[in-house]
Amino acid sequence: MILDGKVPTGGPLSEKWDTHKFEMKLVNPANKRKYNVIVVGSGLAGASAAATLAELGYKVKCFCYQDSPRRAHSIAAQGGINAAKNYQNDGDSIQRLFYDTVKGGDFRSREANVYRLAQVSVNIIDQCVAQGVPFAREYGGLLANRSFGGALVSRTFYARGQTGQQLLLGAYQALERQIGLGNVQMFSRSEMQDLVVVNGEARGIVTRDLVTGKITSHAADAVVLATGGYSNVFFLSTNAKNCNVTATYRAHRKGAYFANPCYTQIHPTCIPVTGDHQSKLTLMSESLRNDGRVWVPKKAGVMQSPDQIPEAERDYFLERMYPTYGNLAPRDIASRAAKRVCDEGRGVGPGGRGVYLDFSDAIRRLGEPVVRERYGNLFDMYERITGDNPYKVPMRIYPAVHYTMGGLWVDYNLMSNLQGLFVAGEANFSDHGANRLGASALMQGLADGYFILPYTLGNYFASAKRAPVSTDHPEFKKAEDDARQSINKLLGVHGKRTVLSFHRELGKLLWEECGMSRTDAGLKKALKRIPELREEFWKNVDVLGGADDFNQALEHAGRVADYMEFAELLCQDALHRTESCGGHFREESQTSEGEAQRDDENFSYVAAWQYQGYGKPAELHKEPLTFDNVHLQQRSYK
Amino acid sequence: MNLTLRVWRQKSAQSQGQLVDYAAPNIDPHMSFLEMLDVVNDRLTEKGEEPIAFDSDCREGICGACSLMINGYAHGGQPGTAACQLHMRKFKDGDVITIEPWRAKSFPIVKDLVCDRGSFDRIIQAGGFVSINTGGTSDANALPVGKAAADRAMDAAACIGCGACVAACKNASAMLFVSAKVSHLASLPQGKVEAKARVQNMVTQMDKEGFGNCTNQSECQAACPKEISVDFIAQMNREYLGSVV
Numbered sequence: 001m002i003l004d005g006k007v008p009t010g011g012p013l014s015e016k017w018d019t020h021k022f023e024m025k026l027v028n029p030a031n032k033r034k035y036n037v038i039v040v041g042s043g044l045a046g047a048s049a050a051a052t053l054a055e056l057g058y059k060v061k062c063f064c065y066q067d068s069p070r071r072a073h074s075i076a077a078q079g080g081i082n083a084a085k086n087y088q089n090d091g092d093s094i095q096r097l098f099y100d101t102v103k104g105g106d107f108r109s110r111e112a113n114v115y116r117l118a119q120v121s122v123n124i125i126d127q128c129v130a131q132g133v134p135f136a137r138e139y140g141g142l143l144a145n146r147s148f149g150g151a152l153v154s155r156t157f158y159a160r161g162q163t164g165q166q167l168l169l170g171a172y173q174a175l176e177r178q179i180g181l182g183n184v185q186m187f188s189r190s191e192m193q194d195l196v197v198v199n200g201e202a203r204g205i206v207t208r209d210l211v212t213g214k215i216t217s218h219a220a221d222a223v224v225l226a227t228g229g230y231s232n233v234f235f236l237s238t239n240a241k242n243c244n245v246t247a248t249y250r251a252h253r254k255g256a257y258f259a260n261p262c263y264t265q266i267h268p269t270c271i272p273v274t275g276d277h278q279s280k281l282t283l284m285s286e287s288l289r290n291d292g293r294v295w296v297p298k299k300a301g302v303m304q305s306p307d308q309i310p311e312a313e314r315d316y317f318l319e320r321m322y323p324t325y326g327n328l329a330p331r332d333i334a335s336r337a338a339k340r341v342c343d344e345g346r347g348v349g350p351g352g353r354g355v356y357l358d359f360s361d362a363i364r365r366l367g368e369p370v371v372r373e374r375y376g377n378l379f380d381m382y383e384r385i386t387g388d389n390p391y392k393v394p395m396r397i398y399p400a401v402h403y404t405m406g407g408l409w410v411d412y413n414l415m416s417n418l419q420g421l422f423v424a425g426e427a428n429f430s431d432h433g434a435n436r437l438g439a440s441a442l443m444q445g446l447a448d449g450y451f452i453l454p455y456t457l458g459n460y461f462a463s464a465k466r467a468p469v470s471t472d473h474p475e476f477k478k479a480e481d482d483a484r485q486s487i488n489k490l491l492g493v494h495g496k497r498t499v500l501s502f503h504r505e506l507g508k509l510l511w512e513e514c515g516m517s518r519t520d521a522g523l524k525k526a527l528k529r530i531p532e533l534r535e536e537f538w539k540n541v542d543v544l545g546g547a548d549d550f551n552q553a554l555e556h557a558g559r560v561a562d563y564m565e566f567a568e569l570l571c572q573d574a575l576h577r578t579e580s581c582g583g584h585f586r587e588e589s590q591t592s593e594g595e596a597q598r599d600d601e602n603f604s605y606v607a608a609w610q611y612q613g614y615g616k617p618a619e620l621h622k623e624p625l626t627f628d629n630v631h632l633q634q635r636s637y638k
Numbered sequence: 639m640n641l642t643l644r645v646w647r648q649k650s651a652q653s654q655g656q657l658v659d660y661a662a663p664n665i666d667p668h669m670s671f672l673e674m675l676d677v678v679n680d681r682l683t684e685k686g687e688e689p690i691a692f693d694s695d696c697r698e699g700i701c702g703a704c705s706l707m708i709n710g711y712a713h714g715g716q717p718g719t720a721a722c723q724l725h726m727r728k729f730k731d732g733d734v735i736t737i738e739p740w741r742a743k744s745f746p747i748v749k750d751l752v753c754d755r756g757s758f759d760r761i762i763q764a765g766g767f768v769s770i771n772t773g774g775t776s777d778a779n780a781l782p783v784g785k786a787a788a789d790r791a792m793d794a795a796a797c798i799g800c801g802a803c804v805a806a807c808k809n810a811s812a813m814l815f816v817s818a819k820v821s822h823l824a825s826l827p828q829g830k831v832e833a834k835a836r837v838q839n840m841v842t843q844m845d846k847e848g849f850g851n852c853t854n855q856s857e858c859q860a861a862c863p864k865e866i867s868v869d870f871i872a873q874m875n876r877e878y879l880g881s882v883v
Binding site: 048051052055066067068069070071073075076085087123125126127128129130131132134135136137138139140141142143159160162165166169172173174176177179180186188211240241242274275277278279280282283380381384385387450451454496498500501542544545549550552553 | 649650666668669670672673674676677680683684686687688689691693694695696697698699700701702703716718719723724725727748749752754755756758759762763764766767768769770771772773775776777778779781782783784785788791792795796798799822823826828829
């Protein structure tokens with residue numbers, strides 16, 4: 001089936017969103033309170049959507065698995081948020097942010113969505129400043145900016161190294177205000193178990209109270225999923241421990257198409273793995289590449305400490321390979337370059353999987369106080385984790401899974417193929433194509449929540465009259481029974497292996513066969529191994545404790561059970577896309593210089609997968625991508 | 639390293655708890671404290687014993703989920719460090735490590751080392767925000783904010799809401815948490831408009847939640863993983879006084 005992204009037809013790209021806003025139907029203010037909206041997830045996208053919808057007058061229920069909505073993983077974003085303000089007078093514009101984002105995404109995103117994102121980026125900064133987000137400022141009192149990967153202008157707004165935290169707290173405070181006013185009912189420590197679809201429309205969810213184990217149904221007129229990405233399918237990633245694919249994957253099982261799952265982002269600057277005990281990887285913000293220089297020894301097998309290696313024997317490989325962008329080459333390109341030099345035996349640190357990120361030049365040029373002002377908290381964090389002082393010795397970094405561009409398929413209105421199911425933030429696939437640029441995740445989450453969903457949901461409500469559905473409907477009862485059954489199944493296996501050991505094994509398999517570079521043979525191997533591992537999981541997993549109390553092992557088991565199925569979909573997508581693009585690198589498809597080689601003739605489309613049943617290959621649907629406003633080209637950052 | 643853990647086990651909010659000893663042999667000094675607990679939990683599971691419940695999520699010191707009293711210190715006593723970023727190289731072979739949950743009436747225990755910090759959310763609901771809706775804001779640079787004020791606001795806003803300040807205080811006072819939000823917003827022109835009502839509403843809610851008073855011992859500042867200064871408590875007191883006279 002050919003999917004329609006429902007991009008407004010006619011008119012220039014720059015007018016599509018404004019025209020669409022005018023053409024969308026409105027809900028009478030007095031009628032808004034008659035509509036119920038469920039928002040799952042309380043990160044940037046979820047909290048901003050829940051707060052804004054409640055401000056408009058809708059009745060909102062918001063759910064998160066954390067003990068407080070303030071802890072959603074958006075909080076961990078460090079570097080910043082992009083906006084086309086051109087405050088620096090350095091040539092930025094909406095058009096340029098749009099162009100950089102489409103190019104950065106390796107021409108695999110939907111033009112109209114990206115243009116809209118660039119347009120509303122300016123409103124986001126205004127909104128956040130009005131909320132009291134303490135962005136960095138110059139002495140004159142105006143906002144400060146810095147540059148980020150994949151851009152030649154300074155358009156990134158930041159709050160020290162805690163931009164995600166400050167933006168999330170802004171959205172969280174707006175959400176708490178609406179909770180206090182009685183417009184939002186908040187359910188923390190609650191996990192969505194299933195999506196309830198009635199007559200082809202999303203009409204509610206079933207949740208588990210993580211403290212009491214109680215399974216409850218919630219009905220609504222629309223459901224918003226803002227549940228983040230699926231990086232933890234790799235076990236080791238920079239995501240929070242409990243981030244998961246459960247909500248989006250279970251919606252997928254109920255009929256929502258999953259788009260481009262193979263587009264996963266490997267972030268170049270993370271702290272390297274130290275041993276098998278490792279539970280997660282820690283990101284060092286990309287902003288560090290503004291002043292840090294990335295290098296390895298020119299020769300393989302050099303064991304000296306970095307200060308003993310003379311300048312002439314160092315290879316500043318990003319500066320050498322990409323002189324225009326240098327250390328600020330985009331994430332996918334910088335990551336692969338790091339992997340390549342380590343594969344050549346030039347990696348540093350124990351195990352040889354690391355490269356130096358060196359600040360000695362910056363400290364000489366700017367002085368230690370300036371470097372401390374810019375990156376102090378990141379340097380402290382690095383020292384706490386590694387025991388090394390980066391003011392004295394270069395940091396060691398290595399790429400790690402960080403973000404997933406793929407997600408549930410949505411149209412221009414952010415609605416999935418299931419009517420009434422809206423998907424926002426990292427959970428959808430829409431704006432980043434095959435690779436996301438730094439400081440664009442925060443922008444997209446808040447664009448979706450503050451400025452897009454509040455319009456498109458209203459249009460959905462006003463466009464058709466829907467009969468009320470109560471939680472007594474048989475579909476709710478069935479979803480509740482299914483949830484209880486799968487919980488009891490997990491508790492009833494009484495096997496010999498822990499959930500953690502299964503998750504580790506699955507993650508290792510995916511990292512090796514479907515990580516930074518992928519091959520036909522490797523993917524086929526993974527597709528053979530995953531079902532075996534899944535079968536073993538259901539025969540041999542050991543989950544202790546009960547269904548009716550606080551049981552973290554059970555929570556983890558439910559998530560790993562979903563990864564076991566989702567991993568197959570991820571590999572299936574990666575196998576079918578025989579081109580390389582952005583974060584998806586197929587070794588069979590590269591230029592003579594080892595860069596990703598796209599195949600526009602055969603793969604200029606969104607791959608949206610439809611669930612066909614347990615263990616069965618998903619069915620592919622395509623949304624063709626057309627580029628009328630940018631010229632398709634081989635990405636170059638040289 | 640070979641360690642002994644003395645861990646608070648409590649089945650639910652209603653049941654009685656107790657400290658239970660567990661041997662933790664072969665611990666790698668490069669592990670984080672929570673990775674050490676992961677290993678201990680995996681071993682317990684293999685023996686058929688229920689794993690120890692504890693909160694954690696981002697494991698990089700920013701989400702504020704972790705909430706462990708380690709040897710009597712909130713987050714373990716390493717300055718500016720949340721428990722998730724504490725590493726085992728800070729301990730010695732043979733150590734006996736006592737691990738308890740936050741202890742405060744306003745943070746009831748959920749299970750083992752997990753407590754309910756919903757009282758913090760309710761304090762924010764009472765006034766920890768700027769009352770604006772989405773849209774209709776002026777250009778971000780239309781309102782200059784001096785760098786000193788912006789930096790001070792950021793110093794206060796760095797709070798991660800973990801509750802270590804309450805756990806470290808003999809009075810279980812939430813003054814550092816509340817003052818951080820009051821000061822963050824009161825330091826900025828955007829927040830000044832409703833500063834008086836904010837500080838009164840937040841303090842009233844803080845008292846209603848049963849948190850204790852401040853007796854200026856600064857244990858909170860010492861325990862805070864973000865090193866939030868007690869100067870903000872002084873600022874909150876000034877704001878409060880100014881709001882009533």
